[in-house]
Amino acid sequence: MEWLVISLASLFAGFVDSIVGGGGLILVPALFSVFPGAPAATLFGTNKSASVWGTAAATAQFSRRVQMRWHALLPAAACAFAGALAGAWGLTLVPGEFLRKLLPFILLALLLYTLAKKDLGRHHTPNFAARAEAGVMCAVGFVIGVYDGFFGPGTGSFFIFAMVRVLGYDFLNASASAKLLNTTTNLGGLLLLALKGHVWWHYGLVMAVANIAGSLLGTRVALKYGAGFVRKVFMAVVSALILKTAYDAFLK
Template sequence: MAGGMARRGGAAQKAVRLSGYADRVTSALDWPGFGQVSLAGLLFLCLAAAFAGAVDAVVGGGGLIQVPALLLIGPGGQPLYALATNKVASVVGTGSAVVTYARQTTVDWGSALPMAFAAFGGAVGGAAFAGALQPSVLNAVVLVALVGVGLYTWRKPELGVAETPRFKRVAQIAMMVLGGGLIGFYDGLAGPGTGAFLVFLLVGLLGFAFLRASATAKVVNVATNLGALLYFIPAGKVLWGLGLVLAACNLAGAVFGARLAVRRGSAFVRRVFLTVVVALVVSLGWKAALG
């Protein structure tokens, strides 16, 4: 009898301890700059940031993973905190990818930097309009564009496998500057698929190989992320503690992804590009279906 009571008492104490551990893992952290996320939420966001960094470094589309993860956890209580904090992690991840690409392949800085400056200006303007545009309208436009991009790339298996320049140098840079400004504006609006649109512009319109296009897109992505931050930081929407932790995770994933892309070449980047486009179409289509 006494032994049974002792066993029941031990089981009850163990249950209390387990309940205490669960409470600590799921309770909001009071760390400054973390937006009251829980330890479980933080671990989930770190894994998402590392995976997003790897995907983003290969061909773009990391926002498809990182932004929904942040919106799901909801640090700071408002979506704008998630979007702004995402830019901190992304700028570090894309920056490290640029360094990796520059060490292991050729980056045409003479054309990449003008495109990046134009994208930077576009992103500043886009971020300022982030709350003014109806998300449903933007999603519908992007969904149609992504379907077209995916079908065009799928139907042309030779696209982006090798360099096939279509314009002279001056015209090429002019088109890169114009395209960079427009896509930068879209990125400032926090729209998904920025990396995919950049890569398609460079491959489908200008004739870059996928590997070179991905390297150039990373340079432009750094600029668009910095441009958006130029708006978000004075607005006080960046959760710096959380952003820096996610930046470290994003960086680790980005270095891995960039090295993998360089090692596997343009054919591999093309396959990942199509996968990301399909995932974006499914994601946006699902949002549209849910209204």
């Protein structure tokens, strides 16, 4: 039964994550429910061993249909990877309790801003020329990469919002670009946790197959229905993240 539960959770997580991020909102609680006595680091590592494949598959699928801005994305991916390693290292030195309590309010501000700006992310009009765009995206990749390594919830959604608000992308192009950066932050976190022995590979491989299937399905849906659909899913996922992170920070 445990194999079925985590496989279905990974499938649905891959579907949601491929559109707007937030797959961890589904898969991580499922892992904690199925394996209540397992170390948290092992469950987070096992989650990343599946999600890294789903985000990579979504990146490949998006790149066939969306014009990816590789001149900015490739250096930004390297910065995101470095940021994730730095954040994971920082987690060993500084407790993340303050960020856990602050996160629901950050997400709420992000949601309210998106609701107030009704045209936000509807049109793809990049704000920067090539070299400046690469510099800005590297900064975005590194900062959010540090956050993913240090804490993690909502990383994909933060990437999408930054690309829409700062870089001028529409939600579909932002989601496509975010998948690549989120793949590298997942890879950075997975590498560190794997080196410390915090990955159950036998579960992770099965979950990876399910996650890829969900990711491919979600990518097809996003490409079919476009930026307006992605915006709506983004707001729904951020709302769920607000509720989940607020519960974890103040009620759990």
